[in-house]
Structure formats: C-alpha cells, structure tokens
Amino acid sequence: MLEAANIIKTFRTRGVESPALAGASLTVAPGEFVAIVGRSGSGKTTFLNILSTLLTPDSGQLRYKGEDITALPPAALNRLRREDFAMVFQFHYLLPCLTARENVLLPFLHSLAPVSAEVRRRADACLDRVGLGGKGDKLPGHLSGGEQQRVAIARALVKRSAVLFADEPTGNLDRTTGESVMDLLADLGNDGLSVVMVTHDEAHAARAHRTVHMADGVMA
Amino acid sequence: MNILVIPLRNLRMKWARSLLLLLVFTLGVASIVALNLVSGVVGESLERKLVAYGANILVMPRTEKLTVSYGGFSMGDMLLGASDLDEARTMERIAAIHHGSRVSAIAPKLVSMARVDGTAVGVIGVRWEREMAIKGYWAVDGEFPAREDGVLAGSRAAASLGLVPGDTLSLGSRTAVVTGVLRPTGGDDDSVLFTGMDFAQAAFGRPGRADYVEVAALCAGCPIEEIVDQIAEALPGAEVQALQSVVRQRMYSVDFVQRLILSVSLIILLIACAMVGATMLSSVNERIREIGLLRSLGFSRPGVFAIFCFEAVVLGAAAGCLGYVAGHALSLRVIGALDITEGATLAFSAAGLALTCLLIVAVSVLSAFFPAWKASSVEPSEALISL
Numbered sequence: 361m362l363e364a365a366n367i368i369k370t371f372r373t374r375g376v377e378s379p380a381l382a383g384a385s386l387t388v389a390p391g392e393f394v395a396i397v398g399r400s401g402s403g404k405t406t407f408l409n410i411l412s413t414l415l416t417p418d419s420g421q422l423r424y425k426g427e428d429i430t431a432l433p434p435a436a437l438n439r440l441r442r443e444d445f446a447m448v449f450q451f452h453y454l455l456p457c458l459t460a461r462e463n464v465l466l467p468f469l470h471s472l473a474p475v476s477a478e479v480r481r482r483a484d485a486c487l488d489r490v491g492l493g494g495k496g497d498k499l500p501g502h503l504s505g506g507e508q509q510r511v512a513i514a515r516a517l518v519k520r521s522a523v524l525f526a527d528e529p530t531g532n533l534d535r536t537t538g539e540s541v542m543d544l545l546a547d548l549g550n551d552g553l554s555v556v557m558v559t560h561d562e563a564h565a566a567r568a569h570r571t572v573h574m575a576d577g578v579m580a
Numbered sequence: 581m582n583i584l585v586i587p588l589r590n591l592r593m594k595w596a597r598s599l600l601l602l603l604v605f606t607l608g609v610a611s612i613v614a615l616n617l618v619s620g621v622v623g624e625s626l627e628r629k630l631v632a633y634g635a636n637i638l639v640m641p642r643t644e645k646l647t648v649s650y651g652g653f654s655m656g657d658m659l660l661g662a663s664d665l666d667e668a669r670t671m672e673r674i675a676a677i678h679h680g681s682r683v684s685a686i687a688p689k690l691v692s693m694a695r696v697d698g699t700a701v702g703v704i705g706v707r708w709e710r711e712m713a714i715k716g717y718w719a720v721d722g723e724f725p726a727r728e729d730g731v732l733a734g735s736r737a738a739a740s741l742g743l744v745p746g747d748t749l750s751l752g753s754r755t756a757v758v759t760g761v762l763r764p765t766g767g768d769d770d771s772v773l774f775t776g777m778d779f780a781q782a783a784f785g786r787p788g789r790a791d792y793v794e795v796a797a798l799c800a801g802c803p804i805e806e807i808v809d810q811i812a813e814a815l816p817g818a819e820v821q822a823l824q825s826v827v828r829q830r831m832y833s834v835d836f837v838q839r840l841i842l843s844v845s846l847i848i849l850l851i852a853c854a855m856v857g858a859t860m861l862s863s864v865n866e867r868i869r870e871i872g873l874l875r876s877l878g879f880s881r882p883g884v885f886a887i888f889c890f891e892a893v894v895l896g897a898a899a900g901c902l903g904y905v906a907g908h909a910l911s912l913r914v915i916g917a918l919d920i921t922e923g924a925t926l927a928f929s930a931a932g933l934a935l936t937c938l939l940i941v942a943v944s945v946l947s948a949f950f951p952a953w954k955a956s957s958v959e960p961s962e963a964l965i966s967l
C-alpha cells in the first residue's frame with residue numbers, strides 16, 4: 361500500500377548539515393497498524409513527514425498504491441493529502457477560531473463548495489466516536505488537552521482516508537488520557553485503516569500490529 | 581459552510597483587532613471622502629465666486645487697422661471689417677459651444693459717447709443681470725436700474741457731471757434717469773455711465789448690435805484655450821482673446837486646492853494600507869502553524885492565499901461603506917459650517933458608494949497581498965515544526 365525505500369534526508373540550516381535520515385525504508389500493508397519507536401532525534405518525525413508528503417526527501421522513493429509519489433505536482437499532492445492521507449500530530453493544531461465541530465469539518469472546507477449535510481452528519485458521528493458528542497459547539501480554548509487531541513483525531517477520521525499518520529499523538533497527554541487516545545487508534549486498525557504511529561513509548565507501541573525501531577536515521 | 585468561514589470566524593474571534601483595523605480604515609476613508617466631497621463643493625462655489633471677479637474671455641469684431649497716408653499727409657487710421665457684432669446671434673453661438681456648460685456668464689456691451697452738459701462721457705449699454713454676474717464686486721448707492729431708461733453712473737463720472745440718483749439727462753435721442761451711483765471700483769467702470777442694452781441700442785440708433793462681449797468661463801477639467809478655440813470657431817467673424825493672467829490665477833487656486841487634497845488623501849490611504857499590511861503580516865506569522873495544518877490537510881496555495889485576502893476584502897468592503905457614509909455625513913456638516921458654500925447641495929450617490937467600496941477593497945487586498953502570498957508559500961513541515 362505505502363512503500364518507502366532508502367529515504368535520505370539531510371537538513372541544512374545556515375551551512376550546518378544535520379543528517380536526519382540515512383536510508384530509512386518501510387512498507388505498510390492495508391489495514392496494518394505500524395508503530396515506529398526510537399529515541400528522540402533518531403529521525404522518526406522526519407521519516408513520518410516524508411511518508412505523509414509534508415516533506416520532500418533528498419533521495420529515495422515513495423510509492424503509494426503502486427504509484428510513485430516522491431515528486432508529485434502540487435494539485436495531485438493536495439488531492440492526496442486531502443483524500444488519502446490523514447494526520448494527527450503531537451500538538452492538536454486546532455484552529456482557535458472554529459468550534460470543535462467546524463474543526464472536524466476543516467478537511468472539507470478547502471474550497472468554496474459548501475459542506476454537504478451528509479458530511480456534517482459524519483463529523484458529528486466522528487465526534488461521538490471520540491467521546492465528544494456534546495461538545496461540538498465548544499471552541500478549542502474551552503476544551504481540555506485530551507479533548508483537543510480527540511477533536512484532532514476526529515478531524516483525521518472524518519475524511520475516511522486510507523492511511524493515518526500519527527506523530528506521538530499521546531506525547532502531550534497524561535497517562536490515562538493517553539490510554540484513551542491509544543484505544544481509539546487501535547480501534548481504527550480494525551476499520552481497515554492503515555495507521556503509522558511514531559512513539560517513544562514501548563507500551564503504546566505494543567498495541568500496534570508491528571513495531572519498527574529507528575536509530576540514527578535508519579531502521580534498527 | 582465553505583472555506584470563507586475560516587477568515588470570517590477569524591475576524592470575529594480577533595474582534596478587537598478587526599474593530600481597530602476597521603476603525604482606522606474607516607476613518608481614513610471617511611476623511612478622504614469628506615475631503616473630496618467638500619473640495620468638490622468648495623471648488624464649485626469657488627469657481628462661482630471667482631467668476632464674480634470678472635470675465636476672462638473677450639469677444640470682439642475682427643478688424644484690421646490700416647494707417648492711411650497719402651503724399652506725406654497722414655489721414656489717420658482706418659478700420660476695416662465689421663465694426664460691431666450681432667448681439668443675439670453672438671450670444672446664442674457662444675452659449676451653444678461644446679463646453680457651453682462651463683460658460684458662466686456672457687455679457688454683451690454697446691459702447692457709445694454722449695455729451696452731458698457739454699462734457700463727453702462714455703455710455704455703456706449692458707444686460708444688467710449678466711453684467712452683475714461678472715461684476716460681483718459692484719456696490720451701488722441708490723438702486724440698480726429696474727426701469728428701461730435707468731442709468732447707473734460710475735463714481736468719477738457722477739462726480740464730474742454732478743449726477744445724483746433721481747437726476748434726468750439726455751443720452752443720444754432719449755432721456756434717461758439716474759437711479760444709482762456705483763461706489764468706486766478703481767477700474768474703468770468709474771468713469772462711464774451704464775444703461776440697459778435695449779435703451780442704449782435705441783438711443784444711439786444701433787438696434788440689435790453689440791461692440792464686444794465679455795465671457796466668464798471656468799474650466800477645471802480643460803484648458804481655457806479650448807473654450808477660446810470653440811468660441812472662435814462658432815464666431816468666424818470675431819476675434820476671441822483669453823485674458824491670460826486672470827485665467828491662470830483662477831485655475832491655479834482651484835488646482836492647488838485639489839492637488840493638496842489629493843496628496844493628503846493619498847497619504848491617509850497609504851497609512852491605512854500600511855496598517856492593514858503590517859497587521860496581516862503579524863497575523864500570518866502568528867498563524868503559521870494553522871497555515872501549515874491547512875496545507876497538510878490538502879488546502880491549495882491559492883486556497884490559503886484566498887483565506888488571507890478575504891479577510892482584507894471584508895475589512896475593505898466594510899470600511900469602504902462605513903467610511904463613505906461617514907464621510908458624506910461629515911462633509912454635509914462641514915459644508916453647513918462654511919459660509920462660502922451657501923446654496924451648495926450634496927446628493928448622496930449610490931455609484932460613489934459602490935465605487936469607493938470597490939476601490940477600498942482593491943487597496944485593502946493589495947496591502948494584504950504580500951502577507952497572503954507569504955502565508956501561501958509556507959511549507960507544511962516547516963510550519964508545523966515551529967512550535
């Protein structure tokens with residue numbers, strides 16, 4: 361389904377080179393829940409950003425459904441991000457001016473076309489699923505950290521995309537809230553959604569179908 | 581609900597910032613609108629007032645002077661060509677020129693000589709209401725002639741002839757009555773007598789004729805030479821002259837005021853633009869992660885650009901409308917307070933409102949252009965990292 365081969369990425373800031381990835385590879389099957397674990401600075405985020413097309417690798421190849429997506433033109437790239445990929449970050453990145461429900465609908469607010477009633481129902485169902493059924497009208501500022509992250513997960517779910525990328529989704533949450541978020545993610549795998557999750561928590565990684573270890577920019 | 585909900589909600593959430601921006605922008609627009617409306621009205625009445633300081637175009641019969649001498653003996657000057665103008669035809673043609681609406685007064689004159697008690701004096705036949713339009717500075721002891729045979733005496737002529745209101749005198753073939761004496765003007769008017777045109781034409785046996793015509797025209801949008809040319813074309817037998825110094829002076833004062841107002845307007849607009857631009861720029865920096873998120877959700881670059889531009893559109897449209905209405909109200913008050921604009925009217929123009937809104941929207945979007953462009957070029961991964 362998703363295949364990354366020999367990805368290399370080096371960051372250059374003001375002449376200083378910091379190698380992040382030195383030939384990382386990964387294959388994700390449909391419906392598979394893969395956890396990437398590794399110490400801080402091992403290149404997990406960089407790798408996930410490249411997998412999710414948010415970052416372009418220096419070299420290496422990225423294939424999705426058999427198609428090379430390493431260097432897509434902007435329009436195709438936007439469509440891929442809109443329709444096939446969904447992301448959950450360590451930080452929720454909710455728009456503070458929109459209500460929880462509107463934030464969940466955000467993936468459908470990319471054009472002048474109005475959001476259909478069907479999509480609105482779906483958004484409410486997603487809010488229900490993450491346990492925020494009654495809080496759709498609240499602004500993010502009035503939600504707790506765990507609730508904010510769950511709105512972010514609902515925002516990722518509403519698209520019914522094929523692959524979900526999660527970068528330390530529980531990193532900013534306390535133990536119990538983190539557990540509930542993990543329950544949600546583990547549940548998604550049962551829906552046929554492929555999940556790639558970055559974490560440094562071995563206990564959370566254990567909930568995945570498969571765990572991949574990273575160290576110094578390569579698979580350990 | 582569509583993409584526009586994002587800028588709208590953002591304006592609402594940052595209501596204090598939005599209100600402040602709106603206030604500054606509206607004030608700017610209001611003062612520009614007020615300045616321009618007031619300057620328009622003041623300019624117009626200024627034109628009317630300036631016209632009262634005299635005519636600026638002279639229409640005379642075209643003559644050629646020939647100095648005749650024969651056998652070393654000078655026989656004086658001979659005038660060739662028409663010696664006077666057909667009053668009705670001349671006036672009609674001047675009024676009908678292309679820039680006819682710019683002509684504020686056409687004052688014909690018939691010049692004759694008469695002897696009063698043995699003293700020679702010039703008698704000028706005029707159309708009273710037209711003459712008064714270009715002689716706004718005239719003041720009279722007694723009354724302006726209302727009767728056909730009324731005479732208005734210049735101050736020096738009255739003194740030398742011993743005329744006071746009520747005196748009768750014979751002019752040409754008729755008898756006339758002095759109804760008023762002009763206060764000193766310091767000009768040629770002081771040494772002559774004025775009578776009605778019809779009276780002068782009858783008394784001196786020249787019905788329907790005029791010796792020359794003074795024209796007062798003010799053309800804010802075109803050079804006075806154009807009006808002169810048009811009159812010359814309409815009257816092939818006449819000589820048309822612009823009294824240049826008067827013209828220049830008049831145009832200069834109107835021009836100067838308008839130029840000053842234009843510069844002030846531009847500066848105000850520039851300040852408002854800079855504020856919108858700076859606020860938008862800081863907003864982009866502050867929302868960089870939101871922008872990164874939108875890009876990660878598959879929002880296109882034009883989409884992100886549109887979000888920021890639309891905020892400027894909303895601000896500009898609101899400021900344009902409010903500012904125009906406020907500016908209109910303000911100029912009504914100012915015009916009411918200025919006594920030089922008495923009789924001036926200021927109609928509310930829907931087209932002006934629409935045009936102002938459109939212009940301000942354009943200006944506002946233009947100032948948001950760079951910040952919006954900056955927002956749209958944010959790379960998602962970079963933006964999301966800058967936590």
Ligand SMILES: Nc1ncnc2c1ncn2[C@@H]1O[C@H](COP(=O)(O)OP(=O)(O)O)[C@@H](O)[C@H]1O
Pocket residue numbers: 371372373378379380398399400401402403404405406407962965
């Ligand atoms: N935008 C960036 N600019 C420069 N260096 C970066 C950037 N992002 C990551 N790095 C560097 O790349 C390496 C891997 O970072 P990252 O992928 O964030 O690791 P992890 O997520 O495993 O903690 C680190 O050494 C980090 O300093």
Ligand SMILES: [Mg+2]
Pocket residue numbers: 404405406
């Ligand atoms: Mg990381």
